[in-house]
Amino acid sequence: MPVLTEPRPAFIVSNAPLIPQQDVLLRMQDDLKRALQKPVNQRRWVMVIDLRKCVGCHACTIACVAENKLPPGVVYRPVLEEEIGTYPNVTRRFVPRPCMQCDNPPCTPVCPVHATYKNAQGVVEVNYDQCIGCRYCITACPYAARTFDFGGTYVQGTTGSEAFLLGEPKAEAMERAANYEYSKAWERKGDESPIGNVRKCHFCLHRVNEGMLPSCVTTCMGRATLFGDANDPDSVVADWIASPNVMRLKEELGTEPRVYYLV
Amino acid sequence: MTLKKIVYILAALAIIMGAWGFYDRFANGHQNAAYGSYVVWGLWVAMYLFFAGIAAGSFMLATLDLLFHIEIFKGTGRTALWIGLISLGGALLSIWLDLGQLWRIWKVYLQGNPGSVMAQMVWGYTLFGLLLVASLYLAIRDPQSKLLRVLMIIGLPLSLFVSGAVGALLGVEASHLFWHVGLLPVQFPVFSLASGVAALLAAIGLFGPAKDPHRAQQLWVLSIATVVLALVKLYFLWADFSQSIYGNVPQNVQAVNAVLFGPYAWTFWGLQILLGTLIPIVVLVQPQLARHNRWAGWMGVLVLVGFAVARANIVFPALTVPELEALINAFSGPRLQFEYFPSAMEWSVTIGIVGLVVLAFLVGTDRLPLQSQEVA
Numbered sequence: 187m188p189v190l191t192e193p194r195p196a197f198i199v200s201n202a203p204l205i206p207q208q209d210v211l212l213r214m215q216d217d218l219k220r221a222l223q224k225p226v227n228q229r230r231w232v233m234v235i236d237l238r239k240c241v242g243c244h245a246c247t248i249a250c251v252a253e254n255k256l257p258p259g260v261v262y263r264p265v266l267e268e269e270i271g272t273y274p275n276v277t278r279r280f281v282p283r284p285c286m287q288c289d290n291p292p293c294t295p296v297c298p299v300h301a302t303y304k305n306a307q308g309v310v311e312v313n314y315d316q317c318i319g320c321r322y323c324i325t326a327c328p329y330a331a332r333t334f335d336f337g338g339t340y341v342q343g344t345t346g347s348e349a350f351l352l353g354e355p356k357a358e359a360m361e362r363a364a365n366y367e368y369s370k371a372w373e374r375k376g377d378e379s380p381i382g383n384v385r386k387c388h389f390c391l392h393r394v395n396e397g398m399l400p401s402c403v404t405t406c407m408g409r410a411t412l413f414g415d416a417n418d419p420d421s422v423v424a425d426w427i428a429s430p431n432v433m434r435l436k437e438e439l440g441t442e443p444r445v446y447y448l449v
Numbered sequence: 450m451t452l453k454k455i456v457y458i459l460a461a462l463a464i465i466m467g468a469w470g471f472y473d474r475f476a477n478g479h480q481n482a483a484y485g486s487y488v489v490w491g492l493w494v495a496m497y498l499f500f501a502g503i504a505a506g507s508f509m510l511a512t513l514d515l516l517f518h519i520e521i522f523k524g525t526g527r528t529a530l531w532i533g534l535i536s537l538g539g540a541l542l543s544i545w546l547d548l549g550q551l552w553r554i555w556k557v558y559l560q561g562n563p564g565s566v567m568a569q570m571v572w573g574y575t576l577f578g579l580l581l582v583a584s585l586y587l588a589i590r591d592p593q594s595k596l597l598r599v600l601m602i603i604g605l606p607l608s609l610f611v612s613g614a615v616g617a618l619l620g621v622e623a624s625h626l627f628w629h630v631g632l633l634p635v636q637f638p639v640f641s642l643a644s645g646v647a648a649l650l651a652a653i654g655l656f657g658p659a660k661d662p663h664r665a666q667q668l669w670v671l672s673i674a675t676v677v678l679a680l681v682k683l684y685f686l687w688a689d690f691s692q693s694i695y696g697n698v699p700q701n702v703q704a705v706n707a708v709l710f711g712p713y714a715w716t717f718w719g720l721q722i723l724l725g726t727l728i729p730i731v732v733l734v735q736p737q738l739a740r741h742n743r744w745a746g747w748m749g750v751l752v753l754v755g756f757a758v759a760r761a762n763i764v765f766p767a768l769t770v771p772e773l774e775a776l777i778n779a780f781s782g783p784r785l786q787f788e789y790f791p792s793a794m795e796w797s798v799t800i801g802i803v804g805l806v807v808l809a810f811l812v813g814t815d816r817l818p819l820q821s822q823e824v825a
């Protein structure tokens with residue numbers, strides 16, 4: 187750990203060596219590298235969201251939409267906004283809501299074709315090639331964390347000269363370009379998967395497996411979203427999930443979410 | 450022009466109207482549907498529940514003739530089986546079109562999850578459909594065969610299972626408290642029986658054999674059954690709603706309020722309660738009207754309309770209540786809303802399916818030997 191050698195500000199009276207705090211993003215990156223060296227079934231990915239730091243900028247939502255090329259009607263990580271109190275004593279609370287990656291997920295056993303399941307790393311996946319699009323899992327999720335790909339694009343319907351100026355065909359082609367969910371290229375064309383499938387947050391496993399943090403984590407300007415391996419006692423997330431000010435959504439349901447909120 | 454001819458024309462018109470919906474569904478997938486990622490099941494799922502209920506209930510009624518040989522129902526078994534078969538066709542067509550990936554339905558059979566209620570239901574309905582076909586074939590070709598009796602014995606509990614499974618499909622969902630009540634799977638066989646009775650009442654009343662000496666008596670018995678089952682249905686409704694309201698769990702109360710006072714409350718009060726329940730009760734408790742072909746038949750139709758609305762009022766309200774309240778404004782988009790009214794394409798498909806079922810019924814009554822020789 188490097189020690190600061192610059193002159194200290196006058197108000198610091200301690201003579202103890204100053205250690206600069208490492209950016210939590212870099213620390214999580216180190217945590218991720220360590221975790222990836224372990225066998226997959228020994229990793230326990232969790233997400234910690236510090237509600238005290240979330241400013242409700244929605245950048246994580248947009249980063250997620252961009253990363254996974256999400257079409258209209260599909261959102262993996264909305265940010266819930268709650269107004270608390272009555273005027274003039276009001277405040278706002280922002281609660282990002284990714285998939286909870288429950289350890290006891292209600293969405294997986296209802297699938298009639300085993301298309302959704304918890305993988306070896308504990309992330310709830312959807313096998314797009316297997317999903318029949320019955321949407322039973324959507325109704326089973328108590329967090330509304332699953333959405334359906336209806337096949338539309340954002341530029342659809344923007345016809346006429348305005349669309350021409352905006353370059354609708356190219357924009358649509360970009361929207362339909364492959365995403366890399368589950369480490370496979372999924373182009374959205376015709377009625378092929380993932381169109382007609384249920385889609386959900388997967389902790390950006392395609393990035394994580396390549397040593398990159400989830401898109402929502404790297405985008406968060408307040409460093410409010412933390413990610414890592416809870417099985418690693420030295421990881422950032424392991425520190426936080428043991429703290430007393432941690433909560434999970436709808437814990438009473440016994441779903442054992444892997445997303446923790448710091449309050 | 451006879452009533453049958455008018456209904457033939459209406460059914461044909463309905464199919465023509467439906468053709469556009471079918472085309473749109475196959476050409477554009479789900480893009481022109483009004484349901485979204487929150488209200489994720491719409492009109493087609495409700496119609497599936499509706500038609501599946503008639504199918505199971507009709508089979509139950511067919512056993513009165515073909516298994517128990519109750520004199521008064523003599524000759525109704527084949528008609529009931531035919532109604533069951535075409536209704537099942539309507540149900541499966543509705544739910545098939547609702548799938549995101551239509552052509553993967555085979556996966557439920559070959560790669561199915563035995564632990565999923567939906568998979569169990571698909572297998573159950575497939576078996577039930579095959580049983581209906583075999584039963585109808587035997588009932589026409591060899592009504593005295595032992596095999597028919599065996600099929601009816603197997604089919605009776607199977608029809609109870611498949612109708613209950615529809616309730617269980619919703620009932621097992623703990624995330625929607627409005628559905629998650631033990632009473633729901635218990636109610637559905639009763640609903641099925643009631644819809645089967647209403648369908649048979651309509652079929653015999655409006656299109657029954659003129660020479661059948663049992664006809665008036667059959668209508669009277671079916672009318673009494675309709676009234677009793679309508680009262681039971683009202684009691685179930687009261688039990689469901691009062692439990693939710695007195696329980697005061699916000700999610701439940703919101704769902705009940707959506708039915709009673711929401712934007713489509715008129716469907717509940719006007720179609721389900723008044724038209725589909727109260728008017729048929731008032732008419733059918735009067736013996737002379739209950740035995741009257743047209744009166745009884747049209748009351749059967751009204752009860753069925755009420756049932757279709759009732760199915761919608763079970764499916765939609767639970768889904769219009771957000772799992773997390775702030776989701777309503779979290780990320781806006783055309784598919785991310787907690788409101789639902791079927792789109793023109795959905796209506797078109799449903800009208801087409803209703804037309805197909807009605808046309809199949811009429812063709813069956815005209816072309817198949819559904820009535821015994823003595824009354825045909």
